[in-house]
Amino acid sequence: DTGVSQDPRHKITKRGQNVTFRCDPISEHNRLYWYRQTLGQGPEFLTYFQNEAQLEKSRLLSDRFSAERPKGSFSTLEIQRTEQGDSAMYLCASSLREGPETQYFGPGTRLLVL
């Protein structure tokens, strides 16, 4: 059973560019979460999907951020017109069912905006 995978693991971009990250959850998991972690802080919730439906978005998720989960499998997180403040680790997690099931995390995508 493979775990949650994320791609790329590292991304360096210039301010103003768009970036897209991918997350592949554990295969039978129907819930998928995105978190952001800045240096020295705990992860902060961005958004989550149940199957293909995006059910909640944090106020941290500005209109430059968009997430999708077509067909309820992998998910993408896109950041448009990146800013230096977007530099962070972006973590994806998945869980099996509704309710507070244990979330299993991927290795993260570390973004650096120059």
Next chain:
Amino acid sequence: AQKVTQAQTEISVVEKEDVTLDCVYETRDTTYYLFWYKQPPSGELVFLIRRNSFDEQNEISGRYSWNFQKSTSSFNFTITASQVVDSAVYFCALSEEAGANNLFFGTGTRLTVIP
């Protein structure tokens, strides 16, 4: 509002010493879940334990043990006979039954085990 406080920013211990990581939480929900995750230098968050608010029984798993006390809203984590491989950042997290069930994390405690 929900909140998780890990007052210890960094702890250093010598190998084989015991160490306790503190976690205090706030929530208005009567049903909630508490977690501990380990984040080694590689960056991936590793799940350690999940407890629900109705189960205050302490748990032991090998060198790890957890003490959940609702009266003090605490969920502390003890590592016995620490090893160098225990060096990591440890996060306590809270999930409420209502809502998105997303995790609210503390700021983490960086544990360094010195050989």
